[in-house]
Amino acid sequence: MVKATRGTLVKCDASIKAMLLDIDSKHRNDFIIEELDEEHVLVKETKIAELKQRLQSMMKERLKEPESSESES
């Protein structure tokens, strides 16, 4: 029988996926429903906002962004 699972499809590159899995494993696997392939993950629809936020903060601490010197004007 065909089953339809509600969720949010997240498309990202492999490095981001690794970070997502990392976040997931640290939070009782509360986010990810299913890993689909290298670049796609199925995430609970209700949790997507939180996941994004966590990803953002994780990126901030891990990646040192080049200081943008936009304010030349």
Next chain:
Amino acid sequence: MADSDYSIDGEDASDDEYVGPKAGSSTRAQASSGKRKAQATEIPKPRKLAWETEPSEAVANPVEAAEEIDEEVLEKSVQEREEDRKRKRLRKDTKPFQRGIIRHVVLVLDLSETMLERDMRPNRYITMIRYTQEYVREFFEQNPISQMSVLGMHDGLCIRVSELSGNPAEHIAAIQGLRFPRSLQDLPKEPKGSPSLQNALELARAMLYHTPSHGTREVIIVFGSLISLDPGDIHQTIKACVRDRIRVSIVGMSARLRICQEIVSRTNAGDESEYVIATDQELLRELLLATTTPPVIRSTEDTTTTPAESAAALMMMGFPSRVVEDVPTMCACHGNLTTGGYTCSRCSAKVCSLPVTCPSCQLTLLLSTHLARSYHHLFPLRNWVEVSWERARERGSRECVSCLSTFPEVPPEDVDDEEMQDGERLQSKMDGDAARQRRMDKEDSEEQKASESARYECRACESHFCIDCDMFCHLVLHNCPGCLSMLNPASEVQENGDVVMTG
């Protein structure tokens, strides 16, 4: 011959040489109009007589500069100036001249090193190649039953780019082949050396030598150089061209050359308007496209009466039907397998596209629509005249007849004016329309410019049109919606199938 006579221009006009479809005619007409007006007021002659006298008058008048316009131009509003510009693009002359519908044209391209000049982008050569392809397409659109050949002036010689034929695809492919050769052995024909006008004219003359007499023989030269490196006396060649009634038009890209001027004026019975200079790319394109209009047939000086041996001829032509086949068969023209095509009405050979000369029996095959495409050259739509406020009031027109867009409101007139006008109207009635005729003559003779009331009137049906419809009807449609929307009693007289109501 002035532009004013819009009635039938009979045999009597033939002793006057035609000035040319381009700029020349208008200025001259303007010069003559003043005089004619004076004369017309004195003697209210019957219609025909009034303009019959004109040709001699016009010829007697030297071409005068049209300086009087300047003052008016300053006063014009922006809107009017825009309309002005638009109307300039209209054909200057819409008299129903006999035109050479069946044309034989040799297009000569300059492939000398001056074409590498970069004043046009990316250079003259590439610009020319690009525009001539467009030109060929438009040429056959306008002249479907004509023939063309392309030559190139390259390194002192004149090379044959494509043979005389009526298939635009062949010419376009050949012109493209100049830059991007079709076979690997050929090198691209990059511009090289000097051009030779004499060689080009000789070759063109040879190509046109056997064309039938009912068609025109034209050479159109795109010339970018300032020299011509000739092996012999070019004046002899020019003489030979005149003898073979070849007409040469030259589109130059550099300064005016004396020799070009001479070639053009000698081969065009003294008319130099066929020698034009393109100062930029846009102009080059425009000037090229201007030559797609069939040329006016000019009578020679010595033939005052109908010549014993007329050049006009009755041509046999086939009107094949389209066939659709289930199994592909070979076409006679290219040897390709096709599932459909046309079969020659005489020998049943299958050809794949029209118009074409039947490859097996030499019958000209075409569709009736191809002939119809040329009709608007033969029966051109007359230019519409500007409408004064007075006239607009008289007609009470409020919107364009064909597109129903509203005209600007007619300004209120003074009571005095009205009375005067009434009187005038009465007067004009008594004169048997002479006054109106006169006014129209005047309007007609002037250059096409914007109308103060934004209305343009067709003289035949007296309908008023807006500028956009004016442009559309003259450049694209070639019909007058006003005339065609009324049953013209005159049209019933001619049962010939070529009823022309587009006055």
Next chain:
Amino acid sequence: MSASSSQALEYLELLPRQTHTKLYEQPSTVLAIFRCMLPHLAKTIVMAMLYMPTPFAASDLDAWFRPDGKREREKALAVLEQLHIVVPQQDAHRRTSYELYPGFARSLRQALEGSGTHRSFGVPSSTPDPKRVTVAFLDEYARNQWENILFYMVGSTVGLANAGALAQDVNEGTKALLRAGDFVKLAHGRVSITRAGFTFVLQETNAQVWSLLIVYLKHAPQLSMSETDVLSFLFMLGSLELGQDYTTSTLSATQLQMLEDLSAFGIVYRSSKDALTFYPTRLAVTLTSDSGALSSSEPLAKSLVSSNRDGSAQGFIIVETNYRLYAYTSSLLQIAVLSLFTKLTTRFPNLVSGKLTKESITRAVKLGISSAQILSYLTSHAHPQMQKTQPFLPPTVMDQIRLWEYEGERVETTNGFLMKEFSSESEYRDVLSYAESLGVLVWKSDAKRLFFVDRVEQISLYLQKKKNRSG
């Protein structure tokens, strides 16, 4: 179909069959649905079937379409079936044919022919109104009301000092509705705008109106109003004539109640609460006509947005390749919207200037505004001078805005459904190709027999049908 009507279409599609049936009783509703909800080919199909004496055989329908038009055909038919406009049937020989839903067909015919006595296109007031108002007044009224609503949402967020003063005209009902629609939220007694709210503000007026009305519709049952009544009244409003007064005597109680709310939005105008007539404003009459498609009404619809009082309803924004932005406007609302994603520096009486910077864009992205929204806003309000180039905005700026967004957003998300556990390869292929033809397919994995769709209703219908057929 524009973005605005597709919202309404989505809402309509989700309605149950009974609601559809009831809706289709009114010719004006049917006509409005036909005019602005259906995809173009669906209209063609409906019109072809409307006067057809027999059901339209599926094989004939196939033959009518070109082979490469299959995808469009499936899409059109899916929408029609979803809305219960077309009913598929099977005859004894198991051949499928389609028929129009009789009620829909009857109403559409009445609408086209102008027959019947349904009086659903609005009954004009028979007595001349002594206090007749002009179209200009109605436009002004509508613009004021609508701008107040927008300003209420935007003003406080960007912290304009006099925001409160301007927003006081917004009545409590409207405020509650905005909160219910999750466009704004109250935090510490202050109104602040939400993501959905930003999306809302950046839309074109017509789409805004529909967004708000759909929220209104969703909450209609709570106010003990019947959804059908509300919907058909809205559709009727769309077919009215601007500047004409209509009588309220033929309206139902629900509709009378609605009138009050709608006049608060600026969609209709009533001279007083118990007036016997009402005037639809431009917001109402353009409800069912895409303002974007109409060249002449476009500036009018825009004039509702841009409060350039000098009447230039044209665009006013100039963006230079160096990211500088100049906006010829004095409207507080426009300035507020601009300041959502621009670093504004100077303000003159008729001009504000600023710069698109990385910070300003990322800030906007964080608030939930997408780069596409920013770009479409800038494009649709580009100054005529900018409109001469194609595209209107400098490509470098467009690319940079997108890049700034993606820098912050490293993932792309799509809400929807994962289809799995297909019993056989053929079943998987079949459903997959159906989803593909509907255009709902987002991702698939042939190896795992999985695919992801963003809409599931039609697919589940399809599966059900399949089951019935086989079972």
Next chain:
Amino acid sequence: MNGIDGTDRQVKTDEGPPPSLLAVVLDTNPHAWAHLSSTLPLSSCIAALLIFINAHLASGNGNEVAVIASHSHRAEWLYPTPHTTSPSHRSKLNGSTSSPNGTIKIPENPNKYRPFATVEQSLLQNFSALLSSTKEAHLAATPTTLIGGALSLALSYIAKSVLRHSPVDTGIENPLSALADSESSHTARVPLTSRILIVSVSGDLANQYIPVMNSIFAAQRKRIPIDILKLAGDTVLLQQASDATGGVYMKPEQPEGLLQYLMMGFLPDATARRSLVMPSAGGVDFRAACFCHRKVVDIGFVCSVCLSIFCEPNLPDNLCLTCGSYLSLRAAQTATPALIPRKKKKKKRAGGGDSATPGGSTPAGSSTPMHL
């Protein structure tokens, strides 16, 4: 959420089909309708046409319509109404119709969608005015209809509407650019797609061959398809029109079912037609009819001056019947402006002046080919 790549934005901006302008040319030739009256009276045809027009207006919000009657003695606007006496501006747009002040008062009808009522009302009124202005004399004067005039009106109206829709034109501040590409301004943001529908009942239209042909070429150039619904009679001319412009051609067996033909065959606009199979004229006869006996000919003889076609080479006095030029028959027999192979050329030149090139003499420009 939104797509990552920039193409998504593009798709979003140009949604929906462009507005479409339908110009209907209704052939109201009284003679032909008299023949048809038993199967399909004119009144029911107009009723069907009105429903069709409403359906067209409903199919797109920007859709517009124009109706022209091609009557026996004149071609007349039915919609929009021309205002010859009182100035008033109409809006022909479907969405917002301002009431024309004065001339036509549309009674308020709560059962009718307002834009539909406007079209219907003015169409019927103009039509009855046209009928009442038709006199016996007009009917006696001609058995045919002014399709050429009606087509010309429709084409210029469409040309103007297209101009109005292109933003190039609205930008009054840049007349130069408007000028530069008034011929090729197809880059308009909201381009208007237009088509012409001719509901034709008249048979022979040959008396308007040239105007109709000119119209066909204009339509071809502007890419305006001409659809033909032939209820009675038969003319090759209209078949050619639809074939050359890529329009629909239908000649229904049962004219009673007019409405269904209209709804199915003629309603789809250019956007929809891309994915539909539309009926076309099929085998079109492109053979010409000769000007002398109106015989359809396979091989004809064409006057080189005015391009008149004759079925036989023996003309009285060898003068062209149309333009009166003297025509040499020799060319007709030896035929063809054919290319002579190069080999022969040398031989001929050696042989001296072949008669094919009469030295020096140009064709006589004595006669002009037309009657005004």
